[in-house]
Amino acid sequence: MSSARQEASTVDPTRVPVIVAVGETSGRGEPVGVEPMELITRAATAALQDSPTSEPWIRRADSIALCHIASWAYSSPAAALGRKLGATPTDVFDAPIGGQWPARLLDRAASRIASGESTVAVIAGGEAQASMGALVKAGREPVRDGGWSADPGGPPTFDLDQLGSAAMQEAGLITPVRIYPLFESRFRFEAGLDPESRLAECSDLYAEFSVVAEKNPFSWNGRARTAADIGTPSPKNRIVCEPYPLSMNAMPFVDQAACIVVTSLAEARERGVPEGDIVFVWGGAGAEDSVDILDRSDFGRSSAMEDAMDRALRAAEIGVERLDVVDVYSCFPIVPTLATRHLGTPKSLVPSVTGGHSSFGGPLSSHSLHSITASVREIRGGKSCALVHANGGYLTYHHSVLLGGDQHPLGYVGNPEPAVLTPEPPPRAPVQDGTLVVETVSVEHSRQQEPNQAFLVARDERGRRVAAQTAPGDKASARALSLYRTDPAREIIGTAVTVDTIEGNIRVRSSE
Structure with a gap:
């Protein structure tokens, strides 16, 4: 017996957390109209059927945690799921919004089992945005016409500060489709890539993801696509915010759920x-x-992402070479790009086992539950070690979790509580008339497939950071800040632009 196995044999097995059942469901190909809690219940039932024993795991659960549900409001979804399945948990937890929570909840459940606080834990989540959208489009009321829960029912509310800080909101930086391209463009610039080369990289990556999704029985789209199909703008694949066409944006309008x-x-x-x-x-x-x-x-990297992955690997005392399964959050190509470049994973290792948000589906806060269930299937199929990375906010919240086919010599080596990074922020200033050096930019296109509005982060002549937006429909300013100007060889990032301020917005007067 190896020294590692000898060490593992001394760990109290009542303190070693393991996954024994997983379940998923997808409404693809089915009539829409099912509410989120019903989907989650189906996933939990599938988890019971996944267990090779007749053990009623979920009814024995002393802990139930649910990811945030965005498509419908429930007063306490974790408790509601317990009642539906006949469980009487002493610990119920309804997670706030955030894509990092599936991995963090798994780490939390494992920690409670390792400490003796819990014996059986259930983690679940799901969304029914496709059904919700279809009901609204058909003029049907979900409670009256669809039989959805009225406890309390309706779309969940959210605070304005969930959209971003006051300064972000003032600059129009309030949605993922506008913000993630800021990181993308700065990364591309720092990597020394021109827009066409970088778009080709993203297209190749998402084409690989689509192949994975086609093989995943729970994916929403489930169709392999070519890199050319993904990367070529068209009326059905319009650019949303440069450089990403629609095919590189997360697809939240799905009916999907998972349970562990x-x-x-x-x-x-x-x-x-x-x-x-x-x-x-x-x-x-x-x-x-x-x-x-x-x-x-820095917009060219994510220190929190790097920290979350590095500390997980260090705690497990392994290197990247031990990983034969990697699933990185993929709401936009920049996230898996930053992760794999930092880790140094080989190109042969596709960083997704679901197929990614665009092809598999992006059920908002619960997407990475599907990453965990797919990783479990991979390990059961013979793989040895998986890293699942989950991301929330705007590359803000990160959690990574490691799964293994064998017991770790030290048992459980995780920590569900995140480290809070406090870097020194750069000096900031309000936007004024004058010259700015572009740090990064995101240009939103209209449905007529032309630049319509720009969102700029820049430095003024004193090196202070400035954030601003052009007026919607100011096509001249948006085009002046676009990656796809008349001369594609001209780099917009790092160049100087002269702007005027008009009613809180900027107008580009000239650019170098």
Whole structure:
């Protein structure tokens, strides 16, 4: 026996967290109209059927945690799921909004099992944005006409500060489709790539993702696409915000749900779960960056992402070479790009086991639950170690978790509480008439497929950061800041532009 296995054999099996059952459901190809809690219940039922034993894992759950549901409001979805499944948990947790929560909730469940606070934990989540959209389009009322829950019912509310800081909102930086391209453009510039070369990289990556999605029975689109199809703008694949066409944006209008059951190694063995069906939760790590993206020191990287992945690997005492499964959050191509470049994973290792948000589907805060369930299937199929990365906000909240086919020598080595990074923010200034050096920019296109509005982050003559937007429909200014100007060889990032301020917006007077 190796020293590692000798060490593992001394770990109390009641303190070793494992996944024993997973379930997923997708409404693709089915009539729309099902509400989120029904989808989640179906995923939980699928998890029960996934277990090779007759053990009623979910009814025995002492902990139930649910990811945030955006498509419909429930007063306490975790408690509601428990009632539906006959469970009486002492710990119920309804996570706030954020794509990082599936990995963090798994780490939380594993930590509670390792400490003896919990014996059986359930983590679930799902969305029914496709059904919700179809009901609204058909003029049907979900409660009256669809039988959806009225507890309390209706679309969930959110605070304005969830859109970003006051400075971000003033500059129009309030949606993912506008903000992630800011990181994309700065990364491209720092990597020394021209827009066409970088777009080709993104197209190749998402074409690989689509092949994965085609093989995933729970994907929403499920159709392999070529890089040319993904990367070529067209009326059906219009550019949303440069440089991303629609095919590189997350697809939230889906009906999908997933469920995971976590227990201890001792429980799994006592209840007769075959060794080949047990997947070990080694642990994870999280990190949070500044909520205000204008306080970030650099748009070309994500320090919080790097920290979350690095600390998870260090705690497990492994290197990247041990990973044979990697799934990185992929709401936009910049996220898996930053992760894989930092990790140094080989190009042969596609960083998705679901197929990504654009092809598999992007059920908002619960997407990475599907990444975890798919990784479990990969490990059951013979893979040895998986890293799942989950991201929330605007590259703000990160959590990574490691799964293994064998027990880690130290048992559980995770930490569900994220590190909070506090970098020194750059000096900032209000926008004024004058010359600005472009730090990064995002240009939104109209449905007529032309630049319509720009969102600029720049430095003034004193090196202070400035954020501003052009007026909607000021096509001349948007075109002046576009990646796709008349001369594509001219780089917009790092160049100087002269602007005038008009009613809180900027108008580009000239550019170098």
